[in-house]
Amino acid sequence: MIAQSPIAGDSRILREATALAAAGHTLHVIGRDVPEGFEVGPGVTVESVSRSSGLRAGSGGLTVGHGHSGPKVLAKRFGRWLLLPEHRARTEKQWRVAAAPRVAAAGPVDVVHAHDFNTLELAAEYASRWSAALVYDSHELWFDRALPGRPTPLWRARGRRYERSLAARARVVFTVSDGIAARLRSRGLPDVRVVRNTFPRADDVPPAAAQPEGLLYAGRVGAGRDLSTVVAAARELAPFRTVLMGSVDPNYRLDLGPVETVPERSIDEVDATLREYGISLVTLTNTCENHRLALPNKLFHAVRAGVPVVAADLPELRAVVTEHNLGTLYEPGNPQSLTAAVRTLIEHYPTYTEGTRTAAKTLNWEQDAATLVAAYAELAN
Numbered sequence: 001m002i003a004q005s006p007i008a009g010d011s012r013i014l015r016e017a018t019a020l021a022a023a024g025h026t027l028h029v030i031g032r033d034v035p036e037g038f039e040v041g042p043g044v045t046v047e048s049v050s051r052s053s054g055l056r057a058g059s060g061g062l063t064v065g066h067g068h069s070g071p072k073v074l075a076k077r078f079g080r081w082l083l084l085p086e087h088r089a090r091t092e093k094q095w096r097v098a099a100a101p102r103v104a105a106a107g108p109v110d111v112v113h114a115h116d117f118n119t120l121e122l123a124a125e126y127a128s129r130w131s132a133a134l135v136y137d138s139h140e141l142w143f144d145r146a147l148p149g150r151p152t153p154l155w156r157a158r159g160r161r162y163e164r165s166l167a168a169r170a171r172v173v174f175t176v177s178d179g180i181a182a183r184l185r186s187r188g189l190p191d192v193r194v195v196r197n198t199f200p201r202a203d204d205v206p207p208a209a210a211q212p213e214g215l216l217y218a219g220r221v222g223a224g225r226d227l228s229t230v231v232a233a234a235r236e237l238a239p240f241r242t243v244l245m246g247s248v249d250p251n252y253r254l255d256l257g258p259v260e261t262v263p264e265r266s267i268d269e270v271d272a273t274l275r276e277y278g279i280s281l282v283t284l285t286n287t288c289e290n291h292r293l294a295l296p297n298k299l300f301h302a303v304r305a306g307v308p309v310v311a312a313d314l315p316e317l318r319a320v321v322t323e324h325n326l327g328t329l330y331e332p333g334n335p336q337s338l339t340a341a342v343r344t345l346i347e348h349y350p351t352y353t354e355g356t357r358t359a360a361k362t363l364n365w366e367q368d369a370a371t372l373v374a375a376y377a378e379l380a381n
Contacts, residue, residue, distance in 0.1 A: 001013065001016075001017060001027060001028070001029040001030070001031075001112055001113040001115060001350075002029075002030050002031075002050065002099065002103060002112065002113070002115065002119040002122060002123050003029070003030070003031040003115035003116065003119060003166050004031070004032060004035075004115075004116065004119055005031060005115065005116070006027060006031065006032055006094060007032070007033070007034050007035035007046055007048070008033070008034055008035055008038050009036075010031070010115075011197070011267055011297060012139060012197050012297075013029065013031070013036075013115055014040060014175075015199075015200075015365055015369070016137075016195070016369075016372055017029055017040055017041075017044045018040060018041055018044065019057075019220060019365075019372055019373060020044030020372065020373065020376060021040075021041060021042060021044050021305060022043075023247055023340060023373045023376065024228065025043065025376065026043050026044075026046045027043060027045070027080050027157045028044075028106050028109075028151030029044065029045070029046045029047075029050060030046075030048075030099055030102050030103060030106065031046065031047075031048060031049070032048055032049055032050060032051050032095065032304065033048060033050070033051075034046050034048035035046065036070060040317045045111060047102060049095060049098050049099040049102060049230055050098070050330055051094070051095045054087045058253075065351070066105065066183065066243040066256075068108065070251045071171065075086050079341050080149075081221070081336050082149075083149075083151060083218075083375040084147075084148055084150070085147070085148030085149045085152045085155065087095060087323055088147070088149070089155075092118045093117075096119070096121065098121045099122060100122060102252070103122060103123075103124065103126050107126060107129075107330075108129075108130035108132065108134075109130060109131050109132055110125075110130065110132055110199075110380075111133045111134075111135055111136040111376070111379055112124075112126055112127040112130070112132050112133070112134055112135070113137060113211075114134070114135065114137060114170075115137045115139065116138065116139050116140065116142060117135070117138070117142040117143075117159070119244060120136055120140075120163065121304055122169065123136075124166045124169055126293055127169070128169070129278035129361040131350070133171045133379045134169050134170045134171060134343050135170055135171065135172055135173075135174070135188045135375075136166075136167045136170040136172075136173045136174070137172065137174045137175075137195075137233060137380075138167075138175040138176075138180065138182075138184065139175075139176060140175040140290050140292040140294070141180050141289055141293055142163060142290075142379065143155075143156045143159040143160045143184075143185075144156070144288055144289035145232075145288055145290040146223075146224050146285065146287045146288035146290070146291065147240040147367060148223060154361075157351075158284075160187065163187075164187050164188055164189065165167050168189065168191050170189075170191075171191070171378075171379055172191050172193060172378070173191060173193070174192075174193055174195045174374045174375070174378070175191045175192060175193075175194060175195075176193075176194070176195070176197050176294070176295055176370065177194065177196065177293055177294065177316045178194055178249065178316070178319075179292070179293030179316040180290075181193070181194050181294045181320075183293065193371055193375055194368075194371070195368045195369075195371050195372050196295060196298045197296070197300055197361070198302065198304075198363055198364050198365045198366050198368050199297075199303075199304040199364065199365055200304070200364065200365045200366065201304065201360055201365075201366060202304050202305070202306070202336050202360075205305070205306045205357065205360075206275065208306060208350070208353040208357070209275075209278055209377075210345065210349075210350070211278070211343075212277060212278025212346060212349060213227070213241065213277050213278050214241030214242060214243055214277040214278065214279070215234075215237075215240070215241065215242045215243065215269075215277060215279045215280075215281050215310070215342060216238060216245060216274055216276075216277040216279065216280055216281065217230060217243070217244045217245065217246070217280075217281040217283065217298075218245045218246060218270050218274065218280065218301065219246045219272065219296070219297070219298045220246050220247055220249065220300055221244055221246045221247065221248045221249065222248065222252045223249065223252060224284065224285050224287065224288075224291065225283055225284065225285070225314065226283040226284055226285045226333065227244070227254055227283065227308075227337055228334050229283070229284060229332065229333055229334065230242060230244075230259065230281060231254065231255065231256060231258075231259050231337045232257075232301055232335035232338075233336075233338040233342065234257060234259045234260055235257055235259050236336075236339045237339055237342055238258045240342070240346075241260060241277065242258065242259045242260065242261070242281075243260045243261070243277060244259055244260070244261050244262075245261070245262045245263070245264060245265065245270075245273065246264055247264055253325055267301075270301055270305070271301075271304060271305040272305075274301070274307045275300065275305055275306070275307060277307075277352045278307060278349075279307065279308060279309070279310060279327075279342070279345060279346075280298060280299075280301070280302035280305070280307050280308070280309045280310075280327075281290075281298075281309070281310055281311075282296055282298050282299045282302070282310070282312065282317065283311075283312050283332070284296065284310035284312045284314060284317075284332060285312075285332050285333065286312070286314060286332040286333065291314060291317065292314045292315050293313075293314075293315065293316045294314070294316060294317070294332075295316055295317065295320060296317075299311065299317065299320065299321075299326075300363060302326070302356065303326065303359050303360050303363045303364075303376045304355065304360065304364070305355055306327055306357045306360065307353075307355045307356060308327040308349070308352035308353055308355070309321065309326050309327035309328075309337065309356075310327055310329075310330060310341045310342055310345055311326075311327060311328075311329055311330075312329070312330065312332045313329035313331055313332070313337075314331060319331070320363075323354060324355055324356070324358070324359035324362075324363065325354075325355025325356075325357050325359075326352065326355055326359060327345055327349070327355075327356070328341040328344050328345045328352070329354045333372055341344075341365075341368075358362060
């Protein structure tokens with residue numbers, strides 16, 4: 001497996017590796033930012049290739065207000081906006097160049113599994129060199145994401161064509177939602193299978209509370225998460241609590257107003273935190289096709305915890321939330337809509353809690369892991 005993401009914090013990669021190892025496969029994962037001594041489990045080895053931080057400045061954080069202003073600051077921001085697409089592409093290419101010798105030393109292997117487009121070219125090269133099966137795992141609709149920096153329509157169009165040409169070599173393509181799968185099939189990829197970002201079923205889910213204590217956003221804190229809408233709605237909902245918990249993207253700034261923060265916790269500890277507050281926020285902006293077709297991890301983490309959601313009314317989220325009665329929906333960017341969705345969920349809290357807990361029987365990693373393992377069994381034929 002090859003990935004440019006920080007392996008220790010990428011629950012999808014860790015779950016996939018563990019499931020395949022349990023099925024009898026031996027895996028070597030090449031990623032980045034792997035802590036010294038980090039282990040996945042029996043049958044899985046991991047190594048790390050560092051990646052430049054480049055234009056990122058400072059440690060990030062949440063602040064009240066909008067920071068400094070003035071001609072020099074504005075000029076610097078404009079320069080970053082202008083150069084960021086080239087910098088991003090250069091950084092990803094540099095990582096592939098640094099990782100190539102590690103990939104070469106790891107082989108030959110039977111399967112090369114590329115996590116996301118930024119590893120696909122490297123994976124395809126070595127799969128061809130070793131006559132190995134290529135697997136493409138598209139965590140996102142890569143060239144339809146909302147990205148910081150200036151618009152890049154030509155880069156996106158060329159990228160989609162190149163992605164299609166490389167992914168066409170793959171024996172199987174995995175992705176995270178039915179919507180993204182349909183889009184990839186429409187681009188000419190025949191064998192696309194959905195392995196959602198679900199979580200293993202919880203062993204012991206305590207009885208649900210009669211009423212929630214607050215809203216919890218548990219995930220990355222940064223642009224594209226519609227958190228300004230969350231803050232505006234929190235002012236209307238107070239004294240009902242609204243809480244953020246997660247790592248903060250560098251240079252992200254947000255006036256929190258009445259929103260509380262709690263320290264980031266491990267994936268396993270999030271269950272208890274979600275149950276403590278009682279409602280999970282699954283928020284995204286309606287700014288790109290990738291968001292419209294996304295099914296974020298936090299949706300399935302809420303299902304595992306048995307906690308209903310207030311989710312952005314985007315096509316793929318709407319389909320899953322309404323089918324399984326997981327909670328209520330709000331219009332992204334509309335604080336009044338979010339406020340109304342929270343109040344509706346509180347009013348019908350036992351109904352949505354029951355729906356969420358029933359959904360755990362089907363929306364779980366045991367189901368999705370079976371799809372992954374079955375596909376790998378076919379690769380051996």
